Amino acid sequence: MGGLLTGEEWSALRLSFQVAACAALAGLPWAIAVGYLLARASFMGKWVIEVLVNLPLVLPPVVTGYLLLVCLAPRGPLGSLLEAWFGWRIVFTWWGAALASTVMSFPLMVRAARLAFQGVDPRLEMAARGLGAGPLAAFFTISLPLAQRGLIAAWTLGFARGLGEFGATIMVAGNIEGQTRTIPLAIYTLANRPDGGPQSWRLVALSILLACGALIASEFLERKRTAYDVA
Amino acid sequence: MTLLSFACQHQYPSGFQLGVAFQVDCRFTALFGPSGSGKSSILAMIAGFVRPHRGRIVLGDEVLLDTERGVCVPPEKRHVGVVYQDSLLFPHLRVEQNLRYGAKHRRRRRKVDFTRVVEVLEIGPLLRRFSRNLSGGERQRVALGRALLSGPEILLMDEPLASLDAPLKLKILLYLERAIAEWDVPTLYVTHAQAEVHRAAQCVVVIDRGSLVTCGPPGEALSRLRPVSDGAE
Numbered sequence: 001m002g003g004l005l006t007g008e009e010w011s012a013l014r015l016s017f018q019v020a021a022c023a024a025l026a027g028l029p030w031a032i033a034v035g036y037l038l039a040r041a042s043f044m045g046k047w048v049i050e051v052l053v054n055l056p057l058v059l060p061p062v063v064t065g066y067l068l069l070v071c072l073a074p075r076g077p078l079g080s081l082l083e084a085w086f087g088w089r090i091v092f093t094w095w096g097a098a099l100a101s102t103v104m105s106f107p108l109m110v111r112a113a114r115l116a117f118q119g120v121d122p123r124l125e126m127a128a129r130g131l132g133a134g135p136l137a138a139f140f141t142i143s144l145p146l147a148q149r150g151l152i153a154a155w156t157l158g159f160a161r162g163l164g165e166f167g168a169t170i171m172v173a174g175n176i177e178g179q180t181r182t183i184p185l186a187i188y189t190l191a192n193r194p195d196g197g198p199q200s201w202r203l204v205a206l207s208i209l210l211a212c213g214a215l216i217a218s219e220f221l222e223r224k225r226t227a228y229d230v231a
Numbered sequence: 232m233t234l235l236s237f238a239c240q241h242q243y244p245s246g247f248q249l250g251v252a253f254q255v256d257c258r259f260t261a262l263f264g265p266s267g268s269g270k271s272s273i274l275a276m277i278a279g280f281v282r283p284h285r286g287r288i289v290l291g292d293e294v295l296l297d298t299e300r301g302v303c304v305p306p307e308k309r310h311v312g313v314v315y316q317d318s319l320l321f322p323h324l325r326v327e328q329n330l331r332y333g334a335k336h337r338r339r340r341r342k343v344d345f346t347r348v349v350e351v352l353e354i355g356p357l358l359r360r361f362s363r364n365l366s367g368g369e370r371q372r373v374a375l376g377r378a379l380l381s382g383p384e385i386l387l388m389d390e391p392l393a394s395l396d397a398p399l400k401l402k403i404l405l406y407l408e409r410a411i412a413e414w415d416v417p418t419l420y421v422t423h424a425q426a427e428v429h430r431a432a433q434c435v436v437v438i439d440r441g442s443l444v445t446c447g448p449p450g451e452a453l454s455r456l457r458p459v460s461d462g463a464e
Contacts, residue, residue: 127319129306130278131381132337138307141332145323228323228361 009203011178012186016210019094019169019182020162023101024155027109031154035113036143040122056168057107065100065171072096072172090172097173097180101162109158116150117143149222156218163210183207232291234417235385239276239286239296249273249283249441255385255419257433259411261449262421264438270421273438274387277419278313279306291384310340312383312416316390318374320362326373327358333381341382343414348376351413352406368399372406379410386411386418392427404431425453 005013034053038046056064072079072090082088090096120143128138144151166184173180175189187203190196238252249269262270275281277288279295282303288296290311295304312333320329330345349355352372362370371391378386388407392400408431411418422428428435428449435452437444445452 121319123315123319124321126280126306127313127315128321128332128336130280130311130313131333131377132307132339133332134305134307134336137336141336142321228363 005202005206006199008177008186009199009206012181012183012203013206015094015097015178015180016163016182016184019097019101020159020165022098023105023162023165024109024158026098027102027106027158028151028155031106031109031113031158032144032151035110035115035154036117036139038110039114039117053110054107056104061104061165061167062171064103065168068096068100068103068168068172072099092172092174092176092180094173094180097165097169097182098162100168100172101165102158104165104168105158105161108161109154112154112157113147113151116147116154119150120146149224152221153218156214156221160211160214160218163214164207183210233289234291235277235419236287236289237273237277239273239283239288241272241276241281241283241286243272247441251438251441251443253436253443253446255417255434255436257417258415259418259420259432260434260436261428261432262419262436262438263425263428263453264423264444266423268423268438269441270423270438271389274313274389274419274421277309277385278311278387279304279309307337310337310382310384312378312381312386314371314374314378314386314388314391316393318362318370320365320370320373320377322362324361325358326354326360326362326365329362329373330354330358330377330380333377337381339382341384341414341416343380343382345380347413348379348410351409352376367395368403371395371403375407375410379414379416383416386416388418388420390421390423392422392424400427407431428453 034049038050069091070076074080074083074089074091079090082090090099124146125138125142128142129135133141164184166188169180169182170185175181175185181189183203183206187200187207190200190203233254233256235255240250242248249272251269251273262273264270272281276283276286277295283298285298286296287294287298290309294302295309296302321332324332330348333339349358352375354369354372354376357365357369357373362373365373375391392403395403404427420432432449434447435449436446437452
């Protein structure tokens with residue numbers, strides 16, 4: 001595989017994977033919590049949460065990225081705290097890229113998680129409570145495993161969205177070769193170079209391959225029957 | 232001693248009003264009334280799934296609900312076993328795990344022996360199966376076993392036979408009677424079918440349109456009822 005790709009391409013591929021996988025992983029618990037809340041609870045001001053969650057879907061990614069940058073910059077409200085307390089610097093590192101991807105893929109993940117929980121009969125959880133399980137135990141033993149397939153789909157969706165993240169990433173993480181230059185950023189860089197044509201085509205092909213792989217994987221996971229479906 | 236005393240008032244968003252008070256003193260009590268009369272709501276209140284606007288529910292010597300004093304025990308802390316019309320077995324767990332769910336999650340005051348339940352309800356061959364591969368009657372036997380094994384102080388049965396055909400109904404009723412006799416669990420049995428009530432119940436509580444019509448031994452209560460509604464299926 002190393003012979004097929006140049007060092008630069010290889011690092012862009014590795015970074016893309018790392019960023020997208022971490023972003024989807026970090027977003028999943030939150031997406032599960034918010035998705036569950038939206039699927040089950042009805043409360044005043046629910047629409048506020050829905051709007052906030054879906055905002056990154058409709059805002060220009062650059063705007064989301066800009067807001068994140070302002071908050072997380074070393075002198076920003078959040079960035080200064082992170083630096084003072086933990087010595088972390090988020091912007092212009094791959095952490096920044098991962099965070100941007102998390103925020104951008106969050107609406108999709110919440111949507112998928114919400115659908116997954118809407119597919120589980122809420123009365124099963126009620127039955128579990130009637131048998132002595134507290135609300136948390138009922139969630140972890142009944143709703144979560146029953147929504148499992150949809151939640152895996154949520155992760156895959158977040159991962160696929162993260163692979164393609166560009167606008168917010170370039171704002172928060174910049175475009176540093178080997179550190180934050182994911183495949184989309186590498187394509188952008190090459191396209192701006194007069195001699196970058198052939199090389200950018202290779203990355204374009206790689207992107208298409210990855211996207212197809214992610215789609216096939218999610219389709220496969222969706223169709224895969226769990227033991228209790230067949231047995 | 233009174234096993235259960237119930238007095239609640241509740242107004243549903245749909246406008247339906249429920250205001251019922253009764254006491255349960257017998258081992259097998261039927262809660263009888265036409266569909267939509269509020270029977271299932273009463274069960275949901277006893278089990279703790281619905282919190283009435285005003286009321287008081289006492290099970291044995293334990294106050295489960297007292298809105299005036301702000302007492303409302305959450306469902307998992309009420310020692311109540313519910314069997315639902317559609318069984319509500321957990322589809323991702325095998326029959327055995329379904330049966331053991333209550334013992335795993337509740338500190339039971341009343342210990343019920345697993346092997347004995349399996350024996351009495353004759354569900355041994357089903358233990359490794361998932362609920363989707365059970366027939367309606369098997370499902371209700373497993374659901375009954377699951378409720379029994381959670382060590383309840385009262386069994387609440389919400390039209391457990393409604394989705395079964397007549398010969399099967401009788402069979403399940405026999406299992407139920409055996410189980411009640413063996414473990415001596417008081418049972419409140421919701422139904423709209425008079426035949427089921429006549430067979431097993433020692434007392435009948437009759438509900439219509441959210442209020443109490445009458446209660447007492449089945450013969451008396453149901454004969455008084457007939458002019459109001461024939462109760463036939």
